[in-house]
Amino acid sequence: MKAVRSMVLVSSDPQSMNQGAQLVFDRLQQELKAFGLESEISLSMVGDVGRHDAVPMVIVYPEAVIYGPVKPDDVHFLVEEHLYKGRLATSLQAPAKELTGRIAWLSARRGTLPAEQRVLLRRVGVIDPNSIEEYIVHDGYAALGKALTEMTPEQVIAEIEKSGLRGRGGAGFPTGTKWKFVSKAAGARKYVIMNADESEPGTFKDRLLLEGDPHSLIEALIIAGYAVGAQEAYIYVRGEYMLAQERLRTAIQQAHEMGFLGENIFGTNFSYDIHIHSGAGAYICGEETALIESIEGKRGEPRPRPPYPTTNGLWNKPTLVNNVETLANIPPILHNGAAWYRTLGTPSSPGTKVYTILGNVNATGLIEVPMGITLREVIAIYGKGMRNGATFKMAQTGGSSGSIIPASLQDTPMDFDSFNKAGVSLGSGALLICDDNNCVVDLAKVLLNFFREESCGKCNPCRIGNQRGFQILSNIAEGVAVLKDLDDLELLAENLYQLSNCGLGQTAGAPIKDVLKYFRAEVEAHIRLKVCPSGVCPMSGKKYHI
Amino acid sequence: MTGETIDKQTVMNAVEKAVQRYGASRDELIPILNDVNRSLGYIPAEAIEEISKLLKVSRSQLFTVASFYHMLSTKPRGKHVIQFCESAPCHVAGGREVWVTLKDTLKLESGETSPDGLWTLITTSCLGVCGVGPVILVDDDIYGNVTPDQIAGILARYH
Numbered sequence: 001m002k003a004v005r006s007m008v009l010v011s012s013d014p015q016s017m018n019q020g021a022q023l024v025f026d027r028l029q030q031e032l033k034a035f036g037l038e039s040e041i042s043l044s045m046v047g048d049v050g051r052h053d054a055v056p057m058v059i060v061y062p063e064a065v066i067y068g069p070v071k072p073d074d075v076h077f078l079v080e081e082h083l084y085k086g087r088l089a090t091s092l093q094a095p096a097k098e099l100t101g102r103i104a105w106l107s108a109r110r111g112t113l114p115a116e117q118r119v120l121l122r123r124v125g126v127i128d129p130n131s132i133e134e135y136i137v138h139d140g141y142a143a144l145g146k147a148l149t150e151m152t153p154e155q156v157i158a159e160i161e162k163s164g165l166r167g168r169g170g171a172g173f174p175t176g177t178k179w180k181f182v183s184k185a186a187g188a189r190k191y192v193i194m195n196a197d198e199s200e201p202g203t204f205k206d207r208l209l210l211e212g213d214p215h216s217l218i219e220a221l222i223i224a225g226y227a228v229g230a231q232e233a234y235i236y237v238r239g240e241y242m243l244a245q246e247r248l249r250t251a252i253q254q255a256h257e258m259g260f261l262g263e264n265i266f267g268t269n270f271s272y273d274i275h276i277h278s279g280a281g282a283y284i285c286g287e288e289t290a291l292i293e294s295i296e297g298k299r300g301e302p303r304p305r306p307p308y309p310t311t312n313g314l315w316n317k318p319t320l321v322n323n324v325e326t327l328a329n330i331p332p333i334l335h336n337g338a339a340w341y342r343t344l345g346t347p348s349s350p351g352t353k354v355y356t357i358l359g360n361v362n363a364t365g366l367i368e369v370p371m372g373i374t375l376r377e378v379i380a381i382y383g384k385g386m387r388n389g390a391t392f393k394m395a396q397t398g399g400s401s402g403s404i405i406p407a408s409l410q411d412t413p414m415d416f417d418s419f420n421k422a423g424v425s426l427g428s429g430a431l432l433i434c435d436d437n438n439c440v441v442d443l444a445k446v447l448l449n450f451f452r453e454e455s456c457g458k459c460n461p462c463r464i465g466n467q468r469g470f471q472i473l474s475n476i477a478e479g480v481a482v483l484k485d486l487d488d489l490e491l492l493a494e495n496l497y498q499l500s501n502c503g504l505g506q507t508a509g510a511p512i513k514d515v516l517k518y519f520r521a522e523v524e525a526h527i528r529l530k531v532c533p534s535g536v537c538p539m540s541g542k543k544y545h546i
Numbered sequence: 547m548t549g550e551t552i553d554k555q556t557v558m559n560a561v562e563k564a565v566q567r568y569g570a571s572r573d574e575l576i577p578i579l580n581d582v583n584r585s586l587g588y589i590p591a592e593a594i595e596e597i598s599k600l601l602k603v604s605r606s607q608l609f610t611v612a613s614f615y616h617m618l619s620t621k622p623r624g625k626h627v628i629q630f631c632e633s634a635p636c637h638v639a640g641g642r643e644v645w646v647t648l649k650d651t652l653k654l655e656s657g658e659t660s661p662d663g664l665w666t667l668i669t670t671s672c673l674g675v676c677g678v679g680p681v682i683l684v685d686d687d688i689y690g691n692v693t694p695d696q697i698a699g700i701l702a703r704y705h
Binding site for chain 2: 014015018052053198199200201202203204207238239240241242277278279280281282283294295296297298299300356358359360364365366396399400430432434438443446447449450453454456
């Protein structure tokens with residue numbers, strides 16, 4: 001990459017694209033040329049910049065001035081003022097706001113915010129996701145080169161095991177162990193699948209990685225294939241992520257052109273290819289066996305396990321299924337070594353974690369911080385406190401299948417083991433922060449509604465249980481429930497956990513259990529006093545019928 | 547696409563194009579159905595029939611797949627499909643009020659199509675743009691930070 005005096009970045013998340021980011025980009029290109037600046041100023045589309053209130057945004061470095069919303073007709077003035085004359089185009093600047101995401105990280109370097117530690121997201125919003133050259137300049141494909149030319153597959157797996165990396169899809173299974181299972185599984189034909197069916201409500205970290213740094217995932221997939229002895233990989237992307245699919249397609253093509261995919265990669269006898277498979281809208285396909293069924297062209301209904309995909313996966317062949325965020329950890333681990341990775345996070349959960357902060361806080365968005373940070377810190381530092389000075393009541397972690405965490409647990413370190421010990425789960429990293437204007441019955445109702453919609457219907461406990469759970473919660477919200485309903489709800493949650501075939505049903509009962517454990521008084525007020533203490537539930541006296 | 551039936555030739559062309567693009571293989575069924583759904587607005591019975599012949603998969607098998615996925619529809623939909631995210635992050639951010647306004651403005655309940663065939667209103671699970679909830683999706687356009695008073699203005703763009 002040549003030296004430039006300024007970098008101009010254009011946000012290109014779906015909202016920006018929808019608001020004309022492409023036109024703004026094209027105009028910038030024209031105007032830079034018209035002013036004769038194209039050789040000294042670089043211009044990139046950079047995905048999601050972590051702020052969406054004034055898109056499309058144009059950010060100019062090194063000054064880090066943020067303009068937005070920028071319309072195509074503003075571009076001439078912006079280029080003339082800022083880039084040609086060197087004055088700020090103040091009339092176009094984005095409204096001052098507490099910043100999150102990528103921009104928060106920038107301010108952090110200037111000492112105004114506690115620093116995030118960006119390992120996975122370090123290139124997101126910095127490089128052009130459609131340029132393999134920019135990726136390579138930022139250490140891209142170095143880990144692949146090292147793995148293929150200096151390490152045996154066994155050494156790669158050993159390094160991942162040593163790093164202590166645990167799956168980021170929600171379950172926290174040790175990644176190195178999973179790789180070893182697939183590598184040791186009998187059979188010459190093996191597959192790697194990247195699970196990019198991110199559908200957990202409140203979670204969009206994978207989308208940002210896919211849209212902002214697709215090459216890092218392609219690199220990780222190739223390394224994974226080399227390590228476990230696979231010949232082909234599939235990326236299962238949810239159907240709604242059209243921009244991500246486009247970026248991945250471009251990245252795969254560029255990797256082919258550079259010789260990172262195809263026959264005899266890096267002159268070794270390792271050959272490999274990656275296919276993209278689009279989902280068609282089904283939350284359940286995030287479950288690995290349902291995902292495999294879906295790639296095979298069937299209904300996304302989970303298979304009974306065991307046997308596990310590590311031995312009987314895609315087309316009944318040994319298959320490695322890893323989440324996007326998990327795979328994004330692979331190149332930095334190999335590039336910097338397992339020992340370096342262990343300096344991040346906690347001893348039992350090394351590394352960083354990407355969280356999405358949502359709900360009633362001042363600053364919503366995405367952060368990447370070491371494992372082990374507490375909820376209180378997240379709200380105070382990155383969420384910039386509760387909105388309107390309200391009181392923190394509860395947080396819903398990890399999308400629907402996580403936990404409802406009461407204020408009393410907000411000082412628990414967020415890592416796999418501490419959360420397990422507290423009886424709650426971290427899930428996918430979504431943190432939905434709720435203030436005391438929210439009703440816990442109402443929230444649980446929304447969650448159960450989600451599960452009853454998304455249950456694939458294959459096994460009875462899940463199909464009927466979620467429907468019944470929603471019915472009871474609706475009756476509580478309408479003020480027509482009786483106390484015995486709470487016993488039924490408790491039993492139902494346990495039955496869902498014990499009897500369901502897959503993770504969807506097994507975790508569907510978790511919010512019910514949390515609600516009854518931590519917020520029983522509030523629930524009972526709906527029944528005994530016929531009052532919703534938060535004033536949210538309708539309490540109409542109408543019975544709910546399925 | 548409106549509620550009126552699509553002529554057979556259009557259906558055949560859409561199916562043929564999709565099957566050619568991905569190949570007549572069972573593994574490619576979902577991408578094929580996706581493409582047909584995109585070009586016709588839904589998957590008519592004639593399309594199922596034709597795909598069944600080309601892929602040598604029974605109609606019941608095809609129907610069970612086509613009816614499983616949210617993005618595929620076996621029933622005609624309105625010219626514009628409005629999807630409202632009903633997941634918790636949008637709900638907490640004020641989604642409930644937006645939903646009530648949407649229903650009142652369109653005079654539709656979830657899953658219904660307006661008599662003039664212009665609108666179909668459906669609820670959906672998380673669309674992955676939760677940083678800007680409440681979120682609605684009109685066809686392929688995402689709207690974030692939606693407030694009830696913006697609904698009329700958003701809908702007016704699609705007449």
